[in-house]
Every structure is written in structure tokens, then in C-alpha cells.
Amino acid sequence: MVAAAATSPQLGLSNPFLVLAGVFSWRAWRLGALRGRPLARPLLPPLMLFAAASLVSAVFSLDPVQSFDKLPRLAVLLLVPLAAALMDREWWPRLVAALAVVTTILAIWGIVQYLQGANDLAHRIRGPLAHYMLYAGWVLLGVSVVLAELLLNPARRLWLLLPPALLGPVALLLSYTRNAWVGLAAGLLLLAAVWHRRLLLLYPVVALALWFVFPRPVLERVISIFDLRQAANYDRVCMTISGLQMVRDFPLTGVGLDMVDRLYPLYRRDDAPRWRVPHLHNNLVQIAAERGLPALAAYLWLLGAFFTVTWRGLPRLSGERRAGVAASLTAVLAITVAGLFEYNFWFAVIQYPTLVLMGAGMGLVEEGGA
Numbered sequence: 001m002v003a004a005a006a007t008s009p010q011l012g013l014s015n016p017f018l019v020l021a022g023v024f025s026w027r028a029w030r031l032g033a034l035r036g037r038p039l040a041r042p043l044l045p046p047l048m049l050f051a052a053a054s055l056v057s058a059v060f061s062l063d064p065v066q067s068f069d070k071l072p073r074l075a076v077l078l079l080v081p082l083a084a085a086l087m088d089r090e091w092w093p094r095l096v097a098a099l100a101v102v103t104t105i106l107a108i109w110g111i112v113q114y115l116q117g118a119n120d121l122a123h124r125i126r127g128p129l130a131h132y133m134l135y136a137g138w139v140l141l142g143v144s145v146v147l148a149e150l151l152l153n154p155a156r157r158l159w160l161l162l163p164p165a166l167l168g169p170v171a172l173l174l175s176y177t178r179n180a181w182v183g184l185a186a187g188l189l190l191l192a193a194v195w196h197r198r199l200l201l202l203y204p205v206v207a208l209a210l211w212f213v214f215p216r217p218v219l220e221r222v223i224s225i226f227d228l229r230q231a232a233n234y235d236r237v238c239m240t241i242s243g244l245q246m247v248r249d250f251p252l253t254g255v256g257l258d259m260v261d262r263l264y265p266l267y268r269r270d271d272a273p274r275w276r277v278p279h280l281h282n283n284l285v286q287i288a289a290e291r292g293l294p295a296l297a298a299y300l301w302l303l304g305a306f307f308t309v310t311w312r313g314l315p316r317l318s319g320e321r322r323a324g325v326a327a328s329l330t331a332v333l334a335i336t337v338a339g340l341f342e343y344n345f346w347f348a349v350i351q352y353p354t355l356v357l358m359g360a361g362m363g364l365v366e367e368g369g370a
Contacts (some may be wrong), residue, residue, distance in 0.1 A: 001025075001079070001086055001356060006098035008352040009106065009129050009138055018076075018352070025082050038366035040084035040359050042309050046301035047077045053295035054257065061256025062263070070257040076351060083359025088367065092324045092360060096149050097157075099353070100164045103142030107167035110135065114174045120217065125175050129349065133342055136177035137335060137350045143168035144187045144334045145357065148327035151195050153320055176221050183338030187330045194314065194326045231273045236281050236341065238272035239264075243285035247293065254292035283339035286346075299345070303336060306358055313365035321364050328361025 004017040028034050051074045061067035087095060110125035118125045124132040142164060150161045172180050224230045228237065245267050246255050255263050261278050268275065280286040288296040310329045317325055335344060335354055344350045 001083060002091065002095045002098050005095065005353040005356040006102050008349050009102065009127070009134075011348055014348075014352060021082070022075075022078070025086070034085050037085040038363040039081040040362035040366070042305045043080055043302055043358070043362060046298045046305060047080060050291075050295055050298035050302065051077060053298055054291050056252075057254045057291040057295065058257050060253040062259050063256060067257035067259065073346075073348075076348070076355060079352065079355035080359040080362070083356045084363030084366065087356070087360035087363055089320060089324075089364075092320070092364065095356070095360065096145060096324075096327070097160060099142045100146050100160050103139060103146060103164035103168050106135065106139055106142070107164060107171040110139070110171040110175060111167065114171075119174070121176055121221075124177075125171065132175055132177060133179075133344070134347060134349045136172055136175045136180035137338060137342070137344050137347075138353070139168055139172055139175075140180045140183050140187075140334050140338060141331045141350070141353050141357070143172065143184065144191075144331035145327045147188070148191055148194075148330045149323055151191065152326050153323035155320055156323075173218055176218065178221065178225050179338040179341035179344075182225070182341065183334040183336075186337040187334030190333050191326065191330050194330075235273045235277075238269045239277055239280045240282060240285050241269060242267040242272070243280040243282070243289040246289040247285075250289075250292065252292050252294065254288065254290045254295065257290060260286065260290050279343040281342050283336075283343055283345045286343045303332075306332060306362065310361050310365055317365070321367070324364045325361050328357040328364070331357050332361070 001017075001021040004014050004021055007013040007017060025034070054074055055071065058064060058067035058071055106127045109127040113125040113127070117123060126132040126135040129135045129138070146161050146164045146168065150156055150158075150165050169184065172184060224233070228234055242264060243260075246260070246263065249255075260280060261276065264277055264280075265275060280289060283299070284296060287299050307329070310325050314322060314325055314329075332354060335350065339345055345354075
């Protein structure tokens with residue numbers, strides 16, 4: 001499972017590891033080795049509701065054959081209880097180490113690409129991944145975990161954690177990926193609240209320092225976040241309106257799995273910048289439009305249960321376990337906030353490590369309360 005999460009930037013490597021993890025987990029369950037282990041039980045009902053809503057959405061899809069073809073992917077939701085059962089105090093450091101190594105590699109890869117000319121919106125760094133959004137989302141997860149471990153784990157390995165902690169944020173900023181920037185800011189705010197709340201007062205100072213350090217194109221990209229006249233921003237507004245119209249027409253089942261991009265031209269606003277979009281660039285709107293309001297309720301329930309349990313569990317934990325829970329909480333919050341501006345919940349590259357981190361955080365809380 002560690003290998004599957006860490007190698008998800010290359011699914012050709014990750015998927016075989018995922019299958020092996022499933023086989024060994026099945027054998028462990030059959031032998032009773034998982035009896036009494038944490039299973040992220042508060043998250044099981046929303047996960048089952050999400051799967052059921054997805055099945056109903058496929059049944060009533062505008063193209064059931066194509067939608068049913070996407071149902072096997074629901075098996076990845078099992079990563080949450082499996083990670084809770086397997087990512088104990090022995091395996092959690094190995095997951096952190098693997099994420100740190102891959103984050104360092106991706107950060108160096110991206111920075112080199114930037115220096116070689118991938119330094120504008122038309123040519124953006126993406127490392128070995130297929131898209132710059134996926135690159136930024138993965139690095140965001142890795143940086144969030146590494147920073148939490150670096151600050152909160154008394155047994156931290158500086159030689160391993162410092163390179164991704166320093167290079168990862170630089171690569172994120174040079175990627176021009178604004179949703180990742182917003183997610184990183186949210187994660188750092190949470191991390192400061194967990195570590196030393198007075199550090200929140202330093203945020204304006206840090207922001208001012210970055211203003212004088214980073215290249216002007218990066219700063220202009222930051223300013224563009226607040227400009228609704230900017231084409232990409234206005235396009236997201238148009239996609240949200242179109243998505244809500246889909247929800248209005250298909251509130252309970254959505255339009256069907258993998259149907260949003262096919263129907264978007266019918267719901268597209270006349271002044272929308274693009275005729276076709278692969279998705280609606282927002283987790284909430286995409287899930288509701290594609291799978292219906294019950295699936296959206298399940299997604300919100302899942303997040304609410306995870307954040308509530310892990311946040312409430314932090315005060316009674318200490319040492320490595322507290323650092324692990326804080327790391328998973330920070331990473332999931334960061335990628336969730338980024339998902340308000342980019343659909344990242346159902347892309348395997350991002351989904352595998354996110355679900356593993358979610359399950360691991362829940363497992364560490366349950367073990368700590370035992």
C-alpha cells in the first residue's frame with residue numbers, strides 16, 4: 001500500500017502494487033490478522049453511501065453502458081479501511097519516507113523544467129505526469145505530509161524531510177497552479193494552529209517576503225486569483241452554473257458516471273470561454289452533477305467525519321502518533337480546499353495517496369484511543 005500511494009504519479013507502477021496490496025489484505029483478513037485492527041469505522045457509512053449512489057447513477061445514466069464501465073473504480077474506496085488497519089506506527093514512517101523521496105524527485109524535476117523554459121501559462125511544469133494540475137496536486141499532498149512531520153515529529157529525520165520541505169513549495173509556486181496555492185495556504189494555516197498558534201501572526205510577514213522573492217509572472221498569477229474577468233476564472237463560474245443546471249434536471253441520480261463532459265455543450269452558457277471541458281473543476285459541483293445529490297451528501301459526510309474525528313483526536317495524542325494524524329489532516333484539508341477550484345477527487349494519481357492518508361489518520365486516532 002505504501003508503494004501504491006507513493007508511485008501513483010506513474011499508474012503503470014502503482015496499479016500492480018495496488019493489486020498486490022489487495023491480495024495480501026484479503027489473505028490477512030481470511031487468516032484473522034486484521035481482527036481487532038482499526039477500520040476507520042466512522043467513514044464506512046459515507047463510503048458505502050457514495051458507492052450506492054454511484055451505482056444508482058450508473059443505472060439511470062444517459063449512457064448506462066459507459067457509466068457501468070466506470071463502476072469497478074469504486075473498489076479504491078477500500079483503501080480507506082485497509083490503510084486504517086495496516087498503516088500503524090511501524091508502517092506510517094515508511095509511508096512518510098516514500099512520500100518524501102518522491103516529492104523531492106518531483107520537485108527537482110519540475111524546477112529543472114521551469115529553468116528549461118516551462119515558465120509560462122502555455123508551458124507549465126508537470127514533471128513526469130500527464131498534466132500540470134495532477135503534478136501540483138500530488139506535490140501538494142507530499143509537501144503537506146512532510147511539513148507536518150518535520151514540525152511535529154520528535155523523531156524526525158531531517159536529512160530526508162528537509163529537501164522536499166524546501167523544494168516542494170518552490171515547485172508548487174513555479175507551477176502557476178492556483179488551486180494548489182490556495183490548498184497549501186489552508187494546510188499551512190491548519191498546521192500552524194496545531195503546532196504554535198501564534199505563528200498565524202507571521203503569515204502577513206511571510207506573504208510580504210514572498211512578494212519580493214518570487215518572479216513577477218508568479219506574482220501576477222497570484223493577483224489573478226481575485227480577477228473574475230480573467231478567462232480561466234470566468235470559465236469556472238460558467239462551469240459551476242452549468243453544473244447546477246444539470247443538478248436541477250437530474251437531482252437524485254446526476255447525469256451519470258462519465259457523462260458530464262458529453263452533456264456540457266448542451267448546458268454551456270453562451271459566453272463561456274470553452275465549448276468543451278473534461279469536468280467542472282470543482283469537486284462539489286462535479287459529484288452532484290455526475291452522481292446526484294445523495295453522492296454529494298456522502299462526500300460531505302465523509303469529509304465531515306474525517307475532519308471531526310482527527311481534529312478531536314489530536315489533543316489526546318502525542319509524539320509520532322500526533323504528528324501522523326496532523327500530517328494526514330493537513331494533507332486532506334489542503335487537497336480538499338484545492339478541490340474547490342479543480343476536480344481532483346476521482347483522479348487516480350491524487351486519489352490513491354489521499355485515501356491512504358485519510359485511512360491512516362483515522363487508524364492512528366483509533367489506535368491512540370484504544
